[in-house]
Amino acid sequence: MTEHATSPTVERHAFEAEVSRLLHLMVHAVYSDKDIFLRELISNAADACEKLRYLSIAEPALAAGAEGFAITVTADAAGRRLVVADDGIGMSRDELRDNLGTIARSGTKAFLDGLEKKEDGGALIGQFGVGFYSAFMVADRVRVVSRRAGSDEAWAWESDGKGTYELTPVPLEEAPVRGTRVELALAEGMETYAEAATVERIVRAYSAHVPVPIRFAEVGRDEVRELADGSALWAKPKASATAEEYREFYGTVAQAWDEPALTLHYRAEGRHEYSVLLFVPSEKPFDLFDPARKGRVKLYVRRVFITDEAEILPGWLRFARGVVDSEDLPLNLSREMLQKNPVIEAIGKGVTSRLLSELAKTADNDADTYAKVWAAFGAVLKEGLYEAPERRDELFRIARFRTTTAGEAWRSLADYVKDLKENQTAIYYALGESREAVLASPHLEGYAARGLEVLILTDPVDAFWVRTALGFDGKPFKSVTQGAADLDAIAKPEGAPEEAGAAEVAALAALLKEALAERVSDVRASARLASSPVCLVAADHALDKLTEKLVARQEGGNRGLAPVLELNPAHDLVKALAAKAVGGGADAVREAAVLLHGQARILDGEAPEDPATFAAAVAKLMRAQLG
Incomplete structure (x- = not known):
């Protein structure tokens, strides 16, 4: 660095580390939001x-006469x-010179080269403490007046950058009696x-909880207002925080008006x-199902x-609102580049585990909430x-379901x-697009007749997780x-109607399969039907019926394996046809095959494959009945 004194009292110095290049990068490559300069200055002051x-603590004289510490922001709009x-x-x-005049103390070229590569800048910025220079994004000239505690000298640093x-x-x-004043x-x-x-907005958004x-x-007004009291609620012991706080x-943090259902506060x-x-809200946030899942x-x-x-919690916990305050992360400029930080990942895992644990406790101890x-x-x-999948056991513990036997209870x-x-x-x-549709399904009849409980799954994600989950407590889904x-x-329940003979049903099944050809992969007797004559089910190794529909919508209507047509051997219609x-x-x-297949599709919530042929068959049957 070149130094020379222009007068006995003024020293002019040249910046190290190619300051013009650095400041250009600060403005155009590091920060996308100019508001952040005030955050940096307040952070430095704090x-x-x-x-x-x-x-x-060791030298009480350094803070002699101070009732406490404070940061004062003074604005002069005119x-x-x-x-x-x-x-x-x-x-x-010397500290002014070293801290503000020397931007990068070592590795200057690598530092600047890294800043030019945005994806690498985050790893470099915090090593050199260049946050102060963000002030030049909004200021033509910056003057810093500082007096070190316990010193009888004060100096000013000034530059146009x-x-x-x-x-x-x-x-x-x-x-100042002691401390620093940054004038922009x-x-x-x-x-x-x-x-x-503007000042109030930035302080409340970025620095409301500095210590x-x-x-x-x-300027021109006597009033001095407090924008932040220097306390952070999350930094207080849980026992000292009130419900009102x-x-x-x-x-404030959730921008919500409901009461939180769950509060998690710990260190x-x-x-x-x-x-x-x-906080876990008690009502759905408006953006809960935003495709970004942030x-x-x-x-x-x-x-x-x-x-x-920062990706602290996984997308499936995106409803949580609140704050995580780290003591380990560097306070640097790469705020928007923290997603891949290993410390963040470790914190995320810890917070996720704790939140799931608290949800489980609430589920066990406060069922209504x-x-x-x-x-x-x-x-x-x-x-x-x-x-x-590594969290599946924890999630199974807190998962709740509507079922066919529990009424409104979870x-x-x-x-x-x-x-x-x-x-x-x-x-x-049972998968379905609504609870009502599931309960109306003929597929449940045999289960209901035997008093078997069936989970009612109506959320789109149900069609996917249930196929990848091996089971629960040794029982497969x-x-x-x-x-x-x-x-x-x-x-079977007592008093169940008599069924057609196995040979007769087999003969009927063979004829129906021949008549329906490629529309079905098989026709067989059913144990799942009680009052309906027929239903369609997915083949053993095919996708579930609803899953198949969801996939078909995404893939332009392509359906998988043809379904199986099942017959109720105890139904009068099936007995007569047998x-x-x-x-x-x-x-x-x-002739009855097209009617049975169409009826099964209607019971499945779909139109007959060939509506015209189905309608003609219904009309023919009605004419025959009317004589």
């Missing part, structure tokens, strides 16, 4: 206060000036940053230290807001059953397994619309 607070002042540790002449800076001694009466001469077009509304009170003053903070210590204050947890580092886009949580967010939590899988019928070896489920019903081992099949009435059976 750090200075915290440093003095720490040093004064003069286009903004000042950020603190009463922290302050800087000496174009290659040089000046160091000048300052009379003590014009300097705002550039043309940046006047808004000297307006009260030092923030005050605001306007939680409620107010939830309203983690160990390999990583961080504080957590999370979380809404704010990340702070030592009480300074960093971002609300948890029922509301599940009703609002169960469809989202079930995404985790598909996306996070049932857990543990409840279901506890009430298994004798010889029942599977957990039965089995669809009531897929494969053989496998109900023979479970006792008698025809073995009594020389094959033609009548073939």
Whole structure:
């Protein structure tokens, strides 16, 4: 660095590290939001206060006369000036030169090259502490007046950011008693940053919870207002926080008016230290099913807001609102580049485990509250059953279901397994687009007749997680619309109607399969029907019927394997047709095939494959009946 004195009191120095290139990168490559300059200046001021607070433990004289620490932001809209002042540790002449004149102390070229590559900049920025220079995004000129605590000298650092800076001694009466004052001469077009509304908005958004009170003053007005009181609710011991404080903070952080259903407040210590204050809403946020599936947890580092886009919680916990405050992460410029940070990943795993544990406790100890949580967010939590198989056991513990036997009550899988019928070896489920559609399905008749409980799954994600889940408590999941019903081992109800003979039903099935050709993959007797004559089910190794529909919609209508047509051997219509099949009435059976297949499709919520042929067959049958 080249140095020379232009007068006995003014020193002019050249920046190190190609400052013009760096400042260009700061403005155009690192920050996308100019508001962040104020966050950086307040963060630096808070750090200075915290440093003095720490040093004064050993040297009380350093903070003599101070009742506490504070940061004061003073705006002069008419003069286009903004000042950020603190009463922290302050800087000496050499520290001003070293901290503000030397941007990168080593590896300058690599540092700048890394900044030019946005994806690598995040790893480099925090190593050099260049946040102060964000001030040049909004200021034509920056002046820093500082007096180190315990010193009888004060100095000013001043620059327009174009290659040089000046160091000048300052009379003590014009300097802070201790600490630093950063004075910004705002550039043309940046006047808004000297307006009260703008300053308040930025402070409340980014710095409301730094550990030092923030005050605001306007030139020409005597009033000094407090914008932040220097306390962070999440940093308090849980025992000292009130319900009202939680409620107010939830309203602010979640931008919601409902009461939180669950509040999670704790501090983690160990390999990583961080504080957590999370809320589970009692009502669905408006953006719950936004395709982006972004979380809404704010990340702070030592009480300074960093971002609300860090992937702390997985997408299937995106309904949680709140704050995570890390003590380990660097307080640097790469706020928007934290997604792949290993510390964030470790924190995310820890917070996810804790939140699932708290949900489980609520489910066990406060069933009514948890029922509301599940009703609002169960469809989202079930995404985790598909996306996070390693979390499946935790999610199965808190999953709740409507079933065919429980009415309006929610049932857990543990409840279901506890009430298994004798010889029942599977957990039965029915997929459908609505609860009403599932309950109207003929596929449930045989299960209902035997008193078997069936899970009612109506969320789109159900069609996917249930296929990848191996089972629960050693019991596999089995669809009531897929494969053989496998109900023979479970006792039939007393008084069940007599069935047609097996040989007769087999003959009927063979004729129907011949008549329907490729429209079905098989025709067989059914154990799942009780009152309906027929139904369609998926083949043993095919997709469940609803899953097939969902996939077909995405793939342009392509359907998979043809379904199986099942016959109810105890139904009068099937008995009559079976008698025809073995009594020389094959033609009548073939004519009935299109009606039976169409009826099965209608019961499945679909139109007959050939509506015109089906309608003609119905008309012919009606004419025959009318004589």
